[in-house]
Amino acid sequence: MHPFDRAMLLDHVGAELVRGATEPAWANMVGPFGGITAAVLLRAVETHPDRIGEPLALTVNYAAPIADGEFDIALRAARTNRSNQHWILELRQGDEVKTTATAVFGTHRDTWADIEARSPKVPAPEDIPRSAFFEPIVWAKRYDMRFTQGPIPDDGVLSDSSTTTLWVRDVEQRPLDFAGLAAVSDIFYPRVFLRRGGFIPAGTISLTTYFHADQSRVDSVGGDFVLGSARANAFSRGYFDQSAHLWSRDGSLLTSTHQLVYFKD
């Protein structure tokens, strides 16, 4: 079984409770990769028998590090409307809340459509070598990342811009799904590294992802690269925010994704 699918294994132990476990392949410095936590919360809703529609919005609040091992996800549909549904989730280990989340699922309708956040013009991923990532970060080995702007900075090299743009795909080309899209929306290393020239303590506090792609659009990506670009808006008194987008190779906007990150400097 692919490590992503292992991380998505959930046991529905009650109407409002599912159980999962951390997967070593997705380890971060402390606890698992935030993207895999976002993915498993989304998957908990996706696989709930009451779920209607597809993911529209997901907010994940990283309240405390998840320890290696089992975790429970309490989840319930707080409100079900005709065309959308509002979920509340809490990931716990023992009595401790480690993560909170809300998710909105809903049905799509054919409407006028347009993309204003256009993908940057970059070379094809085939024309760029696979990039190295921070060696101790286990989860990063699960992705083939090819930076076109703002790669991992060399120590002490400060940048005026926090923008990173990269092609990224699952290293085994596992076909993309909504959970995979939730994970890769958190692919960007902390923007403060670029501005301050190296690794400094930083971690996501809150992550929000909007899903523009419906199931057929996600399926059409398959195991191909997606293009991601992220930048910070402001760094202020211990926190910064990041806004990012993911596009398919044909320029379709898959997600808009935002996060608030703490940092020490």
Add this chain to the structure above:
Amino acid sequence: MHPFDRAMLLDHVGAELVRGATEPAWANMVGPFGGITAAVLLRAVETHPDRIGEPLALTVNYAAPIADGEFDIALRAARTNRSNQHWILELRQGDEVKTTATAVFGTHRDTWADIEARSPKVPAPEDIPRSAFFEPIVWAKRYDMRFTQGPIPDDGVLSDSSTTTLWVRDVEQRPLDFAGLAAVSDIFYPRVFLRRGGFIPAGTISLTTYFHADQSRVDSVGGDFVLGSARANAFSRGYFDQSAHLWSRDGSLLTSTHQLVYFKD
């Protein structure tokens, strides 16, 4: 009492329950202005005896219209860490959940700081006449809005850009506070109006605001104008997302704010 402060009146009826009521001055087409709901949820946390720090992130999910009258807000700190705190909130009327929310509060530290999302160059608010808004929208009369780009579109006039930029302040120059900042972060009329040339059914589903300003920065704005600019990233199958920023007159980024909106077209 100022209508904003009337809308913020909350009765702490239990350790995890507060009671408020809709305020007619903040009425929208259906139910209250989304910004005032965001504000009252933030205020519920701010006034809770267990609260630590200042607002960092707020996500509000608009699950169903709030009826005129009383509402209950159930809230609890899911996790309290040394320097931050994670809240979960539900606004209910009777047995019905109308709104869900999460909030992160925390303490600030002196760190390196910078703004990458710079304010657009625009004329001073004194050099722009006050703009009219959609006449039936009651809450809009609470604000003095002066558009420098993307004003309310004339019927049938389509725009290639969804960007709106405006100066905005409370019409009575009530001094800004965090709740006021949460409200004004939702000041922008639906971006789809600009692109499609007029009023079409649309409503916010999920709103996330990141607070870059600390208390002293918010206080320093007082009753002055703030500059807001919003644009959509993508319109797709019945939904679009908007990203926006609010700056003080001296160019300090106060909030980054994002929302997912449904529309019918």
